[in-house]
Every structure is written in C-alpha cells, then in structure tokens.
Amino acid sequence: YPWEAPQPEMFEDEEGFNATRAQEDKVRATFVMLARNSDVWGAVESIRGLEDRFNRRYHYDWTFLNEEPFSDEFKRHTSGVASGKTRYGLIPKDDWLEGFPSWVNETRARAAISEMGKQPIPYGGSIPYRHMCRYQSGKFFRHELLKGYEYYWRVEPDVKFYCDIVEDPFVTMKRLDKSYGFVVSLYEYQATIPTLWQTTKAFIDANPEYVAKPNLMEWISNDGGKTYNGCHFWSNFEIARLDFWQGPAYSKYFEHLDKAGGFFYERWGDAPVHSLAAALFLHPNQTHFFSNIGYFHNPFAHCPLPGNGVKCACSTSTQDPPTGPAFETHGYSCTPKWKKLTGYKGGTPFAAHG
Ligand code: GDP
Numbered sequence: 062y063p064w065e066a067p068q069p070e071m072f073e074d075e076e077g078f079n080a081t082r083a084q085e086d087k088v089r090a091t092f093v094m095l096a097r098n099s100d101v102w103g104a105v106e107s108i109r110g111l112e113d114r115f116n117r118r119y120h121y122d123w124t125f126l127n128e129e130p131f132s133d134e135f136k137r138h139t140s141g142v143a144s145g146k147t148r149y150g151l152i153p154k155d156d157w158l159e160g161f162p163s164w165v166n167e168t169r170a171r172a173a174i175s176e177m178g179k180q181p182i183p184y185g186g187s188i189p190y191r192h193m194c195r196y197q198s199g200k201f202f203r204h205e206l207l208k209g210y211e212y213y214w215r216v217e218p219d220v221k222f223y224c225d226i227v228e229d230p231f232v233t234m235k236r237l238d239k240s241y242g243f244v245v246s247l248y249e250y251q252a253t254i255p256t257l258w259q260t261t262k263a264f265i266d267a268n269p270e271y272v273a274k275p276n277l278m279e280w281i282s283n284d285g286g287k288t289y290n291g292c293h294f295w296s297n298f299e300i301a302r303l304d305f306w307q308g309p310a311y312s313k314y315f316e317h318l319d320k321a322g323g324f325f326y327e328r329w330g331d332a333p334v335h336s337l338a339a340a341l342f343l344h345p346n347q348t349h350f351f352s353n354i355g356y357f358h359n360p361f362a363h364c365p366l367p368g369n370g371v372k373c374a375c376s377t378s379t380q381d382p383p384t385g386p387a388f389e390t391h392g393y394s395c396t397p398k399w400k401k402l403t404g405y406k407g408g409t410p411f412a413a414h415g
C-alpha cells in the first residue's frame with residue numbers, strides 16, 4: 062500500500078533547534094503511565110529521559126494510573142521532573158478486580174496459573190500481572206482522566222529514549238492520519254496465548270464487518286489465517302488514537318476475549334491483543350513505524366541507523382547488544398515483514414538535519 066506522505070512544517074526554536082510545528086491548535090494528547098508507588102524511581106528516570114529528548118519543548122500532559130492511590134512521594138517526584146501538567150488517576154475497582162471476574166472459574170484459573178508458574182514463562186505464575194494485562198488491553202482508555210484527549214503515548218518505568226525526537230510524534234500521527242504507532246515488533250511466547258487466535262477467529266467470523274479491507278492479516282498469519290505467527294507490536298511503547306480502542310470494533314472484540322477468560326486461564330498479553338486488533342481492524346497504512354525513535358525496554362533496544370540527524374546515544378553495531386542495533390535487523394523482529402507488506406520506504410518523511 063505504498064503512498065506518498067505529506068511533508069511536515071518546520072520551525073526553529075529559540076535554541077536554533079529544528080522541529081516540526083505542533084499545529085496551531087496543539088494536538089490533544091497525553092503520556093500515560095501505569096505504575097505502582099514502588100515504581101517511582103523508574104518512573105522518574107523514564108520521565109526525565111523523555112522530557113530531555115522531547116517534551117521539554119512541547120509540554121504535553123502526563124497521566125498516571127494506579128489501582129491503589131498514588132503516594133505523595135510518587136506525585137512529588139514525578140511532578141518534579143515533568144514539564145507538562147501531571148494528573149494522577151485511581152483505577153475504578155470494577156476495572157481492576159480484587160478477584161477473578163464472575164464468569165471465570167476460579168478453581169480452573171488458579172490451577173492453570175500455578176501450572177504455568179512452573180514453566181519458564183515470564184510472569185507465568187503471576188495473578189497481578191494478568192490483571193495488568195487485562196487492564197491495558199481493555200480498560201485504560203476508558204479512564205475518566207483520558208477523556209478529551211485524542212492520542213496517548215504509553216510510557217513505562219525504566220525505559221530509555223536514546224535520540225533527540227525532532228518531529229512531534231503526535232503531530233506525525235495526526236498529519237499522516239495514523240491510528241497506531243510502534244517502535245519494536247517481535248514474536249510472542251505461544252505458551253501464553255494457546256487459544257487467543259481461535260477466540261479471535263470466532264470473533265471475526267461472527268463480525269466480518271469490523272475487519273478492514275485491506276488489513277494486515279498476512280503480518281499476523283503465515284498460512285492465510287489458519288494460525289497466528291505471534292507477530293505483535295511491543296506495546297510498552299505505543300502511540301495511538303484513544304478512539305480506536307473506544308470504538309465498537311475493539312470494544313466488542315475485547316468483550317469477546319474477556320468472556321472467554323484467557324486473560325486468566327492463559328496469560329494473554331495486551332501486546333498481542335492490541336496488535337491483533339490493529340492488524341485486523343485498521344488499514345495497513347494506519348499503523349506507523351517510528352523508526353527514528355531510539356528506545357530501550359529491557360531486554361531489547363531499537364537504535365536508529367546513523368545519518369538521520371536525531372543524535373542518538375546508542376550503538377548501531379550488531380556487536381553491541383543490548384544498546385544496538387536497529388531492532389528490525391534482529392531475527393526476532395517482525396518489522397521487516399511489516400515493512401514489506403506496507404510498502405514502507407524509509408523513515409518518517411522528514412528533512413534530516415544536525
Ligand atoms: P513487562 O514490561 O511485561 O515486563 O511488565 P511491567 O512490569 O513493565 O508492567 C507493565 C506496565 O504495567 C508498567 O507500566 C508497570 O509499571 C505497570 N504495572 C505492572 N504491574 C502493575 C501493578 O500491579 N499495578 C500497577 N499500578 N501497575 C503495574
């Protein structure tokens with residue numbers, strides 16, 4: 062689906078820094094961070110890093126969400142490094158349950174979780190992690206603090222941004238009419254999602270009107286939709302439209318998944334859930350690769366190739382894991398396939414400089 066993107070408008074700020082102009086009416090957007098009070102120092106590190114590389118010039122709001130009230134310490138330290146407004150939200154009890162949902166068989170869920178906990182699967186035995194994945198999959202975008210925003214940028218504690226971010230990614234999303242932006246894509250552990258694909262297929266078979274034409278089915282399946290190959294966008298970094306999740310296709314899809322119980326009987330992650338939806342319900346060109354955003358979340362990094370003017374503190378040598386190289390050259394990456402299918406031709410159209 063090759064297409065020509067329009068060029069962004071440039072401006073030079075008081076320090077002579079070239080950047081794209083946040084249109085006259087600034088994009089209504091916020092960073093969103095789900096965190097525990099104990100995450101405070103990792104949160105501060107992520108915020109400080111993103112402020113230094115980007116937000117100190119833009120001052121977008123920061124929205125923090127937690128199923129427990131944020132401590133004064135968490136609020137003080139995070140507000141201290143943010144240049145935009147900071148807002149702290151308590152997650153309603155109905156959206157982050159104390160126990161299992163009423164329709165989930167608790168005995169079966171507990172047995173499955175304890176069984177997965179014996180295998181070498183990240184968070185296989187964790188109940189809180191499952192609540193987190195369910196919340197990120199189906200609930201966060203309905204939090205009242207997110208009302209009124211068009212886009213959000215998900216940020217987690219303890220991530221790094223390696224490069225100057227010279228084009229406002231929110232403006233990019235809006236200018237190019239994108240709904241879902243990513244940096245890293247990779248394969249999911251199949252053991253965490255044995256029935257996610259059959260459950261998804263049942264949904265699209267029953268609701269074919271929600272499936273976009275064209276779509277990225279070929280990205281998520283190597284056999285025409287029989288099986289899921291595990292390709293997903295790494296959702297710890299995510300820039301997206303809130304109304305994509307709030308709309309009928311995704312709302313009904315999440316409801317269908319939730320009722321099937323796989324967030325608890327298995328360990329469905331929000332990354333494959335969001336990605337399957339983006340692949341099936343969006344036009345391929347509505348997904349966007351932020352190739353110039355240098356990013357690290359343990360254990361992988363994406364370091365942009367040199368020559369794009371974004372001034373990165375990371376290595377593009379294949380000899381230097383984990384700070385390099387461009388993750389799409391890694392064998393675990395699904396981005397080469399995404400590039401091929403979307404007719405991607407290099408980074409965001411942008412006048413490189415510096
Ligand atoms: P990983 O990236 O899959 O290793 O999972 P993380 O531990 O980074 O969790 C993903 C996101 O959810 C991060 O933003 C965490 O701060 C947040 N998170 C994880 N578990 C909890 C929890 O029990 N409560 C809250 N409030 N946030 C959580």
Ligand code: MN
Pocket residue numbers: 217297358
């Ligand atoms: Mn994480």
